[in-house]
Amino acid sequence: MVDRPHKPSAISPSSHAPQPTVDIVDNGRVRATLPSGESIEILLHGATVISWKSNGVENLWLSEKAILDGSKPVRGGIPVVFPVFGPPPANHATSALPQHGFARSSRWEFLGSSKSESDTPKSAGDDTVKLDFGLYSNGLDEKSKSAWPYEFGLVYSVTLSKDSLRTMITIQNTGDKAFEFTTLLHSYFKIKDVHTARIAGLSASPYVDKVLKTDATQSEPFVSIPGTTDRVYYPPGGASTILAICDASGASSNPAGTPRFEISRDNMPDVVVWNPWKEGAEAMGDFAPKGDDPKGYRGMLCVEAGSVKEWVKLEGGESWEGGQVVKSLL
Ligand code: TA6
Numbered sequence: 142m143v144d145r146p147h148k149p150s151a152i153s154p155s156s157h158a159p160q161p162t163v164d165i166v167d168n169g170r171v172r173a174t175l176p177s178g179e180s181i182e183i184l185l186h187g188a189t190v191i192s193w194k195s196n197g198v199e200n201l202w203l204s205e206k207a208i209l210d211g212s213k214p215v216r217g218g219i220p221v222v223f224p225v226f227g228p229p230p231a232n233h234a235t236s237a238l239p240q241h242g243f244a245r246s247s248r249w250e251f252l253g254s255s256k257s258e259s260d261t262p263k264s265a266g267d268d269t270v271k272l273d274f275g276l277y278s279n280g281l282d283e284k285s286k287s288a289w290p291y292e293f294g295l296v297y298s299v300t301l302s303k304d305s306l307r308t309m310i311t312i313q314n315t316g317d318k319a320f321e322f323t324t325l326l327h328s329y330f331k332i333k334d335v336h337t338a339r340i341a342g343l344s345a346s347p348y349v350d351k352v353l354k355t356d357a358t359q360s361e362p363f364v365s366i367p368g369t370t371d372r373v374y375y376p377p378g379g380a381s382t383i384l385a386i387c388d389a390s391g392a393s394s395n396p397a398g399t400p401r402f403e404i405s406r407d408n409m410p411d412v413v414v415w416n417p418w419k420e421g422a423e424a425m426g427d428f429a430p431k432g433d434d435p436k437g438y439r440g441m442l443c444v445e446a447g448s449v450k451e452w453v454k455l456e457g458g459e460s461w462e463g464g465q466v467v468k469s470l471l
Pocket of ligand 1: 214227240241327351371413414415443445
């Protein structure tokens with residue numbers, strides 16, 4: 142074997158394949174892009190995902206009057222709800238907190254990114270980029286700290302892949318005083334038309350109808366949105382039930398219509414379905430466009446994975462993790 146001291150080393154394809162990119166923009170948001178074009182944008186305010194694009198299409202709905210300067214929660218994208226979903230109950234540790242808690246209106250830290258690159262250019266579709274964000278009790282504003290005096294650490298991971306977005310939250314009790322919480326990912330999906338939208342995966346599920354103020358059971362195989370809708374579903378299969386947001390206009394071999402999004406959940410057994418309809422949108426100053434504009438209430442649907450029915454209790458040192466993977470089927 143002739144020794145070839147100057148033999149060129151094998152060039153690792155990945156060393157020349159385009160890489161995922163991560164940029165911190167104007168000190169307030171993080172953008173990540175895959176070589177295949179998919180992208181996400183997250184505000185440090187609330188660690189709110191405000192954009193997720195795949196196949197050149199925006200998947201999340203964001204109000205045209207969403208306030209992005211950190212002065213209030215974002216109307217759209219994926220706000221993070223913690224430590225309480227909804228209006229906090231009276232006579233509870235969360236009672237002094239605002240609706241949906243403080244996580245979505247706090248400034249999170251960007252903890253960093255990790256990328257997995259495909260080992261050959263031809264499998265660039267395997268690239269992923271994970272962005273981690275942290276929120277800690279010692280970094281909380283005084284008002285929230287005094288309203289909810291517990292020691293905690295949250296790590297929120299947002300992972301972009303070619304056709305999916307994974308959002309996972311880890312909650313740790315870093316003190317020695319037990320606390321309880323509810324949590325939810327308040328996802329606003331951009332859809333074709335709420336009048337023809339259908340949600341599969343909730344058939345026979347009990348739910349609380351916050352509009353009619355009744356308890357009910359999903360009798361139709363698919364959830365349709367006939368008007369103002371605000372329901373908290375407790376599917377019998379818990380987090381194991383895969384949900385699909387479909388569009389029933391046009392021909393489809395699928396009985397619910399053409400699937401647009403598929404939502405898999407981890408440790409988030411409950412599902413909130415919300416659309417404020419025209420009147421509700423009219424009443425929200427940061428909701429635009431108004432009226433029957435297809436980019437307004439008609440073009441959005443909240444399908445929100447959460448753990449909201451029961452309080453989750455963490456003793457000192459204990460952790461909890463949950464989240465979702467959303468696939469865009471375009
Ligand atoms: O997730 C549904 C819901 O709880 C609705 O009741 C409605 O209040 C919505 O959240 C928006 O809440 P927000 O505090 O963001 O205006």
